[in-house]
Amino acid sequence: MDKFIVSARKYRPQAFDTVVGQGHITTTLKNAIKNQQLAHAFLFCGPRGVGKTTCARILAKTINCTNVGADGEACNQCHSCTSFNEGTSMNIHELDAASNNSVDDIRTLVEQVRFAPQAGRYKVYIIDEVHMLSSSAFNAFLKTLEEPPPYAIFILATTEKHKILPTILSRCQIFDFKRITANDTVEHLQDICKKEEINAEKSALHLIAQKSEGCMRDALSIMDKIVSFTNGVVSYQNTLEHLNILDxxxxxxxxxxxxxxxxxxxxxxxxxxxxxxxxxxxxxxxxxxxxxxxxxxxxxxxxxxxxxxxxxxxxxxxxxxxxxxxxxxxxxxxxxxxxxxxxxxxxxxxxxxxxxxxxxxxxxxxxxASDGLVKKKLIDEAKPVAFKSLGVVKQQPESKSQKPEASKQAAGHEAKLIIETKEGVSGEKRVASGQAAVGNQQAISKASATSNQQTATATGQPVINQPAAPKEPETQNTKPGTTSSKLGSLNALRQQFVGKAIESAGDPIPLSQDRLHECWRQFALQLKEAKNPANQSFLMATLVIQDHQTFEVVTNNNLEQKFIEGERRVLSEYLQQVFNNRQLLFTIVVNENAIAPEEPTERPATLREKYQHIVEQYPLVKELRDRLKLEVDN
CATH class of the missing domain: 1.20.272.10 (Zinc Finger, Delta Prime; domain 3)
Structure with missing residues (x-):
């Protein structure tokens, strides 16, 4: 009975061409041998079981071969090759740095380097797991690695390149080995199965290749175990059972x-x-x-x-x-x-x-989730606003004598109308209950109708009948273009009427301190009626007119500034309509130097003050104190 040898040793590659999955490494080494451009130190790094030590041995055998082929491969027939294959070569020295990692081991190696080879051209030193050397051992090895004798070549192999000192890396040619792909592993396993006459399914070999994770040595070891387990039949089910893989x-x-x-x-x-x-x-x-x-x-x-x-x-x-x-x-x-x-x-x-x-x-x-996203997009789409068509109002020519007086009366009525309309709009935006909103809309409609009638009477224009305000707000969804959206139509008519009133009012009203304060106070009262907490900030603010269309709102702190800033849009529209000036602007600033008024605070009386108060009521107490020669504490 022959001695059993595991497949990883029995089928270890003996030439560069038989190395699996490392073509970029083997091609470079063969070209270096053919062109006689060998470095004095190599570093082979990469995952386990991908051929680092194998390539190092093949390189050591090839550079000492006396009959190197044209393709850069060893002849395997000369005395150097046969002695290497038998393990009796004196020119190749292997050191396991995992167990020989001290300074003394490296010094022994350095002493051996001094002796020239007796047969062959090179003495090759293969140091496996070189990252296990200690720092002192690395430092002892630096000088020899940098300037070795011309006949000495060092081949270092490691799986953890990051643990090697940079001074060592800079002295070596570095070759990075990669993981072997699943297809290359399967092909190599199939070749071995043919040589060993093993009946193996390709699907089972794929499982072995996946389990090995790019390591050829692991793949060969797994296959040996499965062959022993199944008596030479490698099937898919047996492989699943042996590797504990779920189908x-x-x-x-x-x-x-x-x-x-x-x-x-x-x-x-x-x-x-x-x-x-x-x-x-x-x-x-x-x-x-x-x-x-x-x-x-x-x-x-x-x-x-x-x-x-x-x-x-x-x-x-x-x-x-x-x-x-x-x-x-x-x-x-x-x-x-x-x-x-x-x-x-x-x-x-x-x-x-x-x-x-x-x-x-x-x-x-x-x-x-996908349906919810679609619905949200449909809801957020813009919808056209429903407007009611109005009849064309024809203007009659005015007489020259009536024009100045009528324009003054119209301007007065329209200014009053602007304030009342804006008050209604602000109230409508802030009142929470539906009844209050309806009341404001009715008031706006009545005011609009009255003012329109007065203006038409003064100017000689026909009266425009405004639609009556709805008694109850619409709560049901209405489609665009239908007559049921009364609230939207009312808002559109109101904005249209206000715009016409502003255009016909004439020149803008200049800013004045009294008028500005009055409008500001009216707006704050509207906020108070709507129970808006910002009304207090409006009352505490100070107004400073900059020019005829710009003023400044000075607040005492950032909180008041934020409250007023929150009402900027509505406030700006209100003031622009009151003063009939679309260019009216204001800025909100914080007076950092504002000092809050000091409020009187009560403090407890001192002992001396209490004594003075008692003496005023009872003079004999002072006489007693003088006789006893007592002192009053502060």
Whole structure:
């Protein structure tokens, strides 16, 4: 019976061409050998089991070969190659830095470097796991690594390049090894199975490649275990059972239950998974990876990121077409949070079942959310305002004698009308109850009709009949263009009438301190009637006229400024209409130097003041104090 050798050792590559998945490294090394441009120090870094030590040994054998081929490969026939293959070469020294990491070990190595090779051109020193050397050992190795003898070549190998000193890195040529892809691993495993006459399914080899995570040594070790477990037959089911991997078919069934909102089926399916001994976090992680693969299938550009068994690819693509992207992203978020909180959960199974419950009704939540967004957009759309058509009012020519007097009377009535109308508008915006709003609208309508009649009488124009105000406010939704939206029509008519009144009023009224204060006080009273807390800030403010159309509102603090600023739009419209000046502007400033008036405060009387008060009432007390020679405390 021959001695068993594991596949990782038995099928270790012996030439650059047989190295799997590192073509960028092997091509560079072969060209350096052919052009005789070898560096004196190399650093091979990368994940475990990807061929760092293998490439170092192949490089050491090739540079000492006496019959190097035209392609840069060793001949494997000369004395140097045969002695290397048998492990008897004196020109190659390997040091495990994980166990020989002291200064003395490096000093011993440096002493060996002084001796030239007896046979061959180079002495090669391979230091594996070089990151395990101590700082003092690195420092002892610096000088030799920087200026070695011409026959000495150092090859350092490590899995953690960040732990190596920068002074060491600067003295080496660095080669970064990459993880071996799943396809390269599967092809290499198939070649070995043919040589060993192993019956292996390709789907099973795909599972092994995924489990190895780019490490060829791990893949070969897994395959050796499965071959021993199954007596030379590597099937998909045996591989699942040996590697403790949950079949993807369970995830497809789970997703089908989620799409159908079949919570009972999902719970029974998870119970079956739990009975097989799979932990909850493993199920959560596997289901999250399954949903990630479905999300990848949505876009053809990233289809190459789908690393699954070939027989399942079509099934993944078909399932992804039935699930929305919003559902997949939301499901990934739920599974991620559940997996993070899994360790802290006291009842692990209940924790996983809660996640399944959320996923079962997630589709309904996504649909409701999308419907809500659509409804919101429809509600926020702009709607046309319903206006009533008015008859054309013809103006009659005025006589020259009546024009000045009539214009004065009209201006007086229109100014009064502007104030009353604005008061109604402000009250309508602030009064909470419907009755108060209706009352203001009726008052506005009456005032508008009266003023319009007076103006028409003075100017000789026909009277425009204003529509009566509605008795009750409309509460039902009305469609644009219908006659039922009475409130909107009334507002439109009122604004139209006010605009005409302002245009016909003539020149703007100049600012005066008395008139401005009166308008300001009237506006504050309107706020008080509407129970608006800003009225107190209006009463406390000081008005300073800057010019004929600009004034300044001086407040005592930032709070008063904010209250007045909140009413700026309504206040500005009110003042512009009262003074018939659309250019009227005002600014709100805070008087930081304002000092609040001191209020008299009561303080307790001192002992001396109390004594003086007692002496005034009882003079004998002073005589007693003088006889006893007592002092009064301050």
């Amino acid at each position: 993807a078919d369970y995830y497809f069934k789970l997703m089908q239950c989620m799409q159908q909102q079949d919570l009972g089926g999902a719970m029974l399916l998870y119970d079956d998974i739990d009975r097989k001994g799979f932990e909850g976090d493993l199920v959560l992680n596997g289901f999250a990876e399954f949903i990630r693969n479905l999300l990848v299938c949505k876009d053809e550009k990233v289809a190459n990121l789908l690393q699954v068994v070939e027989s399942f690819k079509d099934r993944y693509i078909a399932t992804s077409k039935q699930v929305s992207v919003a559902y997949l992203i939301s499901a990934l978020n739920i599974l991620n949070e559940t997996e993070i909180n899994y360790k802290a959960a006291r009842n692990k199974r209940l924790h996983v079942e809660l996640a399944l419950i959320k996923l079962a009704y997630l589709q309904q939540a996504v649909e409701l």
